[in-house]
Amino acid sequence: MKAVAYNQYGTQANLHLMDVERPMPKKDEVLVRILAVSVNSWDWDLVKGEPLLVRIFGGWWKPKCPILGADIAGIVESVGSQAKEFKVGDEVLGDIAEAGFGGFAEYVAVPERLLARKPSALSFEQAAALPQAGLLAIQGLRYGKGIQPGQDVLINGAGGGVGTLALQLAKQKGAIVTCVDLPEKFDLLQSLGADHLVDYTHTDYTRTGRKYDFILDVTAHRSIFDYHRALKPNGTFSMIGGAMGGGLLLQMVILGTLIALVSNKKLGLMGYRPSREDLDLLASFCVDGKLRCIIDKVFPLDKTPAAFDYYATGKVKGKIVIVP
Numbered sequence: 001m002k003a004v005a006y007n008q009y010g011t012q013a014n015l016h017l018m019d020v021e022r023p024m025p026k027k028d029e030v031l032v033r034i035l036a037v038s039v040n041s042w043d044w045d046l047v048k049g050e051p052l053l054v055r056i057f058g059g060w061w062k063p064k065c066p067i068l069g070a071d072i073a074g075i076v077e078s079v080g081s082q083a084k085e086f087k088v089g090d091e092v093l094g095d096i097a098e099a100g101f102g103g104f105a106e107y108v109a110v111p112e113r114l115l116a117r118k119p120s121a122l123s124f125e126q127a128a129a130l131p132q133a134g135l136l137a138i139q140g141l142r143y144g145k146g147i148q149p150g151q152d153v154l155i156n157g158a159g160g161g162v163g164t165l166a167l168q169l170a171k172q173k174g175a176i177v178t179c180v181d182l183p184e185k186f187d188l189l190q191s192l193g194a195d196h197l198v199d200y201t202h203t204d205y206t207r208t209g210r211k212y213d214f215i216l217d218v219t220a221h222r223s224i225f226d227y228h229r230a231l232k233p234n235g236t237f238s239m240i241g242g243a244m245g246g247g248l249l250l251q252m253v254i255l256g257t258l259i260a261l262v263s264n265k266k267l268g269l270m271g272y273r274p275s276r277e278d279l280d281l282l283a284s285f286c287v288d289g290k291l292r293c294i295i296d297k298v299f300p301l302d303k304t305p306a307a308f309d310y311y312a313t314g315k316v317k318g319k320i321v322i323v324p
Contacts, residue, residue: 002324003105004304005066009049012308015104017301020067023102023109027082030112032092034074036128037103038161039311039320041241043068046101047308069103069322070095072110073118073127083112091118093283095131095274104304106324116279121287129293129319133161134282136240136272140216141169143238144266147214149174152232154205157218158194159185161319162240164294165282166216167192172290178212180205188294188317206230217242224251227267237267294318 001022006014025031045054046068058064073093076086086092094115102108118127140162141147153170157163158179170177171193178196179189186197198205206226213235215227220242227237242248285291296317299307301324311320 001106002301003067004069004301005104006047006063006068007066008062009047009055012047012305012312015047015305015308017304020105022107025078025080025083025109027080028111028113029080029109030083030086030092030115031077031079031107031109032072032074032115033077033107034072034103034105034324035124036073037069037322037324038071038128038133039307039322040070040132040161042070042097042132043101044308044311065101067102067105069105070097070101071128071131071133072096072103072108073124077107079112085112086115086117091120091124091127092116093118093122093127093131094276094279095135097132098274104301104322106301113276114274116276116283119283119287122283125295125298125321125323126286126293127283128321129161129295130165130282130286131279133319134165134291135275135278136162136218136270137166137169137216138278138282139272139275140238140240140270141166141173141214143216143268143270144214144236147173147175151175151213152178152211153214153216154178154180154212154230155216155218156180156200156205156220157241158189159317160218161294161316162218164188164192164318165291166218167194168291170216172285175214178205178210182315184315185317192292192294211235214238216240220248222248224248224267228263228265231265231267234264236265239267239269240272295321297321298323300324 076090092115153175159181179194180198211232
């Protein structure tokens with residue numbers, strides 16, 4: 001089968017289309033013929049091998065997972081002897097990062113527990129744009145006590161895959177949403193319901209004097225004290241991405257706990273987990289028209305390096321999808 005693989009960290013130039021052996025499903029796995037896969041920030045971090053925390057999980061000297069790609073959508077081609085939940089021909093979607101990635105390929109063998117059924121009304125491209133971004137969005141907004149109707153909510157990094165879904169979910173809850181991103185994404189964000197817009201190239205949202213009930217930050221990189229300053233009393237800061245390899249991560253783990261003990265504000269790192277229940281819920285929202293998966297560009301598998309070139313610009317609106 002065809003797959004895009006790499007064997008050293010650095011840049012997208014290390015990604016190459018090659019012929020590899022088609023995987024065989026283990027007892028509890030299914031073989032999926034991939035019809036669409038989307039690009040995530042985790043893929044980009046693993047391509048670069050940065051920050052250093054990435055290498056602890058992804059291989060210190062060289063990549064442990066040569067074929068990246070976590071968010072897949074496709075059709076079950078065969079099933080393992082103990083796989084009972086899916087049959088050949090079922091359409092599925094899921095985040096397979098926990099199983100070692102493998103989505104930038106024509107086929108992947110994956111534990112069936114990581115998959116959910118794809119509604120027929122959802123295209124494969126839309127389905128591939130949903131799993132990791134959607135789960136981060138819905139779980140991130142539940143952090144602490146979760147968002148409540150009428151609350152002032154800020155989403156930093158609102159124009160990407162996670163942010164565009166989080167914005168729509170927050171508006172469903174009746175929140176007043178401020179979106180932080182580049183100006184070229186503002187039209188899209190307004191069309192999705194954004195109430196206020198902040199250009200991060202000119203404005204630090206933690207220093208405007210405005211305070212929020214809930215902050216969801218996809219690209220956090222400031223001090224925990226900056227985020228504390230931007231919260232209202234009883235406010236919550238939910239970090240789901242950003243400076244995972246720097247001091248901020250330690251601040252969230254250590255100082256976030258101390259701050260919660262001495263104040264009424266909660267700041268921390270949201271604990272992400274794959275969830276078929278949440279995937280089913282998100283997919284139903286899409287089918288019912290309550291949620292739109294925003295897809296910026298679609299690339300063929302052999303143009304995967306070009307897809308990462310575009311991702312690296314930081315100008316992607318929603319998601320990039322790759323179609324084998």
